[in-house]
Amino acid sequence: MRTPLSKLRGPAAALLAMLAVACGGGASSGGGSASTASAAPVTITFWDTNAGPDRTPVWQELIKRFQAANPNITVEYTGIPIAQQLQKLQAAIASGAVPDVANPLTSQLSGMVAQDGLLPLDKQFNGWSGKGDIPAPLITSIRALVPDKKLYAIPISGNMTTLYYRKDWIAQKGLKPPTTWDDFYTDVNALNDPAHNVYGFGFRGATGSASQLENWVFSEAGLTTYFDSKGNASIGSQAAISVIQRAVGLYGKQTSKDDITHGFPEMVSEFDSGHAAMIMHNLGSYPQHITALGKDAVGAVTLPALSGGKHVLLNSPNISAMVFKGTKHADAAWKFAAFLAAPDSVSYFNEKIGQIPPNEKVASAQWVKDNAGIQNALATQKQSNTTLVNPPWILPDYSAIESQMEPSLQKMLLGQVTPSQFASDLAGKLATSKRQYDQAHKP
């Protein structure tokens, strides 16, 4: 029987599948992969690629639980700040000093596979009892990211770009929540109060800025494909340029000028300290905003709809467990990866960080129902007029291209580069990368 999910093609179906599963799945189970091996004691290393005061204790708790269930395996935790994690992993693969397991995003997968750094997990996954709990389209989408279509990553957590806004301020001013792009701009203008150091929007102008702008542009311009049939990137289209112009026009007027130096921590801090009425980030910062401002003050919606209610959203990558080819303890490493992807671990981890559990057995957990950000993401996904677009994570240099565009984006904010030049430069880099990749991977 064909389900609505199976009608969707390609990786874009994956997140929808995962979200649909999370929305309507069965009862939560304690599950887990607790198994006690009888082998000799081994020590494996785990690199957390987004270490910090919020997430490190969560991983440490999971490690504690794993070690209790597997007393012969010791897991050594190494935390790496997110800004350096990609280069650390790539350097580790290049030098052969790899961890046994790490938790990078699936958007980084193709680069690490190109470096021949990861262990294929097909055999282990096919023989794993928890296999059926993970949506099959999601697994298919992860396989689709690499040329050999093998499985190198097991998903632990899903995500979605989210617009956070001050619900209390919007209510006080009698405004509508920013569920459409028109409402978004109206709210930004109405809530802007530079005289009191409060701005309508908090722009991400430094690390991660190009990625945020790309999400914004696809959604507001309604771009439903990443490349056209000739291989041109749609970010270079006139529709995209118009949106970039409008978005960049907010800088320095409805945003603080200091936003040009803001990466993730500064942007979140600006919102949480009451200096910005809205920011764009992903579901991962939801708990932080609630802690800082309270549930009644924070609203969380997916990026707004076009007039007519249609949503176009760029997919977000999954946090996944990956096992490295250089591991000397492949069995123990797989056991830990499988433990992280099992229902109990997925539920605990995602509840703590506020992201979407990619596991059927966790879908109907109470905490999932209580998280407004996740619920809004799920509701948007269920709408028939929502289109999900997959970024070209298949290109190993995709994240490097986005990083390269960050200084150019700053120049655009400063008026030294026009939106047209920026869009054309980015589109050119993407098209060249795709052409080179296609040429190298001709069947």
Added chain:
Amino acid sequence: MRNQPAAATASRPQARAADLTVRRRAGRRRSWLPYLTLLPASVLIASFVVFPVATVFYYSLQQYDVTRPYLNGFVGLDNFRQVLTSDDVFRTSLAVSVKWVGSEVVGQLVLGMILALVLNSAFRGRGLARSLLFSPWAVSGVVVTTMWKLLYNPFTGMLDTVLTRVGLIHAPIQWLSDLDTVFGAVVAAELWRGVPFFAIVLLAALQGIPTDLYEAAAVDGAGRWQAFTRVTLPLLKDAIILATLLRGVWEFNNVDLIYTMTAGGPGDLTTTLPLYVVNQAIRYHNFGYGSALSVVAFAVLLLFAVLYLRLGRFGRDD
């Protein structure tokens, strides 16, 4: 006994031969002993200096991107051609480097000299003043960044608050995001950290100047300014040349403070050449091109060092 001279005659060549052998052995020992003692250091230098540097030269002739092995291979001088003919960011980053090194070295020298002269004179609490003034030198670049970013914060920073309260400004200045202030703001933070280095070096040199030279100058009618320009400065020449050269090279290669404070932004306004190398090689994974940029930076520094030492007549008496 009659045989003794004959025996002595016979034994003399033997003794000479034996002596020669011992001397030869000693000579041989002497000839390889220095090499043997130098060996550990040579191996270390070869492993940790020569090999990495040679590797950079090798990769500068390659297209080498760890994530796109399908493009990798020998490209000859293409990377250098691109650096020198069509890379706008290379030109701007080199210009920023020159501006950065000039501002830092001159600023640190002048302020360090003033501090050294003050600390060289006798006053109550001099020991405490010395300790306090030298402490920034011990602070890491990342900590300096955190401290100065807090000071520059337009919402909560002390600098804007004080300037607003005393009426010098009416709205907060965005020190690290304004085109006109960002470079100066980063220079100020590094000056704070770097001045103690010059102060230490110059203070040590000042204390080596014999006081009778000043007494002789005073007898000849020299005032304080003349004593400074005719006695102090000439005797500090070598210390100044060495300190400015070292500081120039260090500041040229400075990455930590700029990277953590502005990451080279906004819009490459504070991107120095080494920071551009870091971006190309580490952030964009383009190790081949990053290596070519490093070779060019190496050549620039080498040329600077040679010219500076020659023009400054380092180690020669005027």
